Amino acid sequence: MSSLLIKNADAIVTCDSQDAVLEHANLLMQDGIITYIGIEPQTADEVIDGTGCLVYPGLINTHHHLYQTFSRNLPQVQNMELFDWLTTLYEIWKNLNQDTIYHSSLTGMGELLKSGCTTCFDHHYVFPGGNSDALLDAQFSAARELGGVRMYASRGSMDLSKKDGGLPPDSVVQNVDKILKDSQKSVEKYHNPAPNSMEMVALAPCSPFSASEELYRQSAILARDLGVRLHTHLCETIDEENYVLEKYGKRPLAYMEDMNWVGNDVWYAHGIHFNDEELNLLAQTGTGVAHCPISNMKLSSGICRIPDMLKLGVPVGLAVDGSASNDGSNLLEELRVAFLLHRLNSSKLAPSGYDLLKIATNGSAKILGRNDIGSLSIGKAGDLFMIRRNRLELVGADLDVKSMLGTVGFKGTVDYTIVNGKIVVKEGHLTGIDEEKAIYNCRQEVNKYLNH
Ligand SMILES: [Zn+2]
DSSP, X not given: OOEEEEEEEEEEEOOOTTOOEEEEEEEEEETTEEEEEESSOOOOSEEEEOTTEEEEEOEEEOOOOGGGGGGOSOGGGTTOOHHHHHHHHHHHHTTOOHHHHHHHHHHHHHXXXXXXXXXXXXXOOOOGGGOHHHHHHHHHHHHHHTTOOEEEEEEEEOOOOGGGTOSSOGGGOOOHHHHHHHHHHHHHHHOOOSTTOSEEEEEEEOOTTTSOHHHHHHHHHHHHHHTOOEEEEESOOHHHHHHHHHHHSSOHHHHHHHTTOOSTTEEEEEOOSXXXXXXXXXXXXXXXXXXXHHHHHHTTOOOOOHHHHHHHTOOEEEOOOOGGXXXXXXXXXXXXXXXXXXXXXXXXXXXXXXXHHHIIIIIHHHHTTOSSSSSOSTTSBOOEEEEEOOSGGGTTGGGSTTTHHHHTOXXXXXXXXXXXXXXXXXXXXXXXXXXXXXXXXXXXXXXXXXXX
């Protein structure tokens, strides 16, 4: 049995059902699970001195496209909206291969870990040349290489290309049979549904303008057969709404509902353009939304109705979205931007800084269907991050440690990140890899990829 103790932390913000904050407390993890939180003395194989530190539950990212880490900040797409942005970028993404996926995943997940994120859901849907297995293999091997990030991958998919009225070029789509066979294989190979699982897989057709009705229907049947979750982009833009209205004669959520794509095993990325009736349907069915404020602002997509969703009880989590529309992988930054965006848009009805922290932890865990992560209490997974409070920029800000990450924000790299009871960021550096070497290798790879 391996054990890790955080001794005498200044404050442990648990985000538990009591919203408890424990002062001068110890937190013990044994074999990846939290077995003690409180003020009684504890011993362990390894001890971190928590004096002067604030401890938070690991943040949970509910929507990403790690492959896009190598197509961020490209000048040619900086002032575009979604459809033009996508059609320009598909021409780059069609050159993705296993090496690009491995290195871009390492870069993106490395940044997530360094900014306090311990679980990463990735929506990968571009499979050029059809070698599907190899791309998910590359993602899981990057996660393992980092020494442990709780990896929730997806077997994403696109089958609706330009020739059939979709948006992507023919070179990046696959047929439904191939997608379903590979989906089943990926789930069988990687999906571990047990509590404290480090590797899971969802099925995730990309969007209504790149996946056919048949693909959505069959994916829902297969996912429920296999007991895995369903994810897709929905209601991101008015262009998407008009596309679905024109092609299928109904609004996007009605289209999804007809294909059995609502329920508490489904969550959508973005979910911006829902009307009142549709928000009620999401709440009644437990269908979740991954909120990606930076991406939505960057692509001028709109503002997700988070205050209304929270009021109605729609499950909501936080996410960075792909790096081509962010252009980074920092969930702490996302948390503060979400706070500010909704203050601007909804004033008194906006979620508080602490509400946003709970959305990024409890809320995200719920839409991923997990109750083993998202708060710090006995029996939960040992996923957390730590910040030293003796920084000039935190003086006074840390009087309210619960709301600080939303209202004031935390810039820079966290001091420690722990996943599954194991230190993966120590003194601000990744422990699983040689960062200097990784930066060099990833730079080589991004240059090769973009100069293809
Ligand atoms: Zn996305």
